Amino acid sequence: MQRLPGVGPKTAQRLALHIIKRPETEVEALAQALMAAKKQIGLCKECFHLSAEPICEICRNPNRDTRTICVVGDSRDVIALEKTREFKGKYHVLGGVISPIDGIGPEQLNIQPLVRRVSQLQPKEVILAISPSIEGETTTLYIGQLLKPFTKVTRIAFGLPVGGDLEYADEITLARALEGRRELE
């Protein structure tokens, strides 16, 4: 249990004791649900988002705009972006970001399939929505260079979070917010 994310020794003990106290049928149901999830949930063959089917719900949806592909690091980012209800295109999940220190190079990520997909589908725009860490930046620039011959490549904006306060923003964010200013409509 301790190996689960966010679960330390104390929580692990609490969880284990809780499970021991429950009736056997309930524990069996949980065990089977875990096995079923592990067996059924794979990656979408097109976009590499988590999916119970070979092709995920988003890729199967005929109402989604195929002319825009949004590239993210992780399936969690797809979920976060879907919650905004702003994006109507398709996704491509890299499965991580380039991080030489962790031994993750471009080959370990779904970058080749992305290039193939872009060269085949010829979307109007590829939006890079990769978290702005140092590794994320590297990944954004790397993929940008690869895709620019095929299509327009954009990246999500840096700046102040909505509801944030100028005074509490770090200097780099503030500098980026200033640099990325836009004309008022």
Place this chain on the structure above:
Amino acid sequence: MQRLPGVGPKTAQRLALHIIKRPETEVEALAQALMAAKKQIGLCKECFHLSAEPICEICRNPNRDTRTICVVGDSRDVIALEKTREFKGKYHVLGGVISPIDGIGPEQLNIQPLVRRVSQLQPKEVILAISPSIEGETTTLYIGQLLKPFTKVTRIAFGLPVGGDLEYADEITLARALEGRRELE
């Protein structure tokens, strides 16, 4: 002491007891420093930033670009922006944001002087760098409408803070980051 920001009853007591224990000369020096600060520090006549002189250091500096004016809510925001070393123009401090609930309308802020300054100086650009709260948004849009006849009006970018994670960004910030995307250079 309790009326100072961030000072509750306990801290106030600690501060008071500390001061009582110090030698009289030291306490007198503190009292005089407070009085001196209160007497000497006023607002710059041009930009309304805190200043010991009638015209503040930034407005007096001949190396600052007079063709760009950055409008902020508070003197603290000037200090935050100066730390980035990105902005070389001049500032204009509103002294707050429009907040009808607190009885603060445009008349209570340094908006009229701003319009006068812009119409006289005719800067190339006015950057609105007001914190993105609801009141801040109202203020940004209000001032934008007022200044647009005179000059180009821009606003700082919304989006993910640098080093932030897509997954933890709130939905509105994420939607704004997506909306404000820029083409990769």
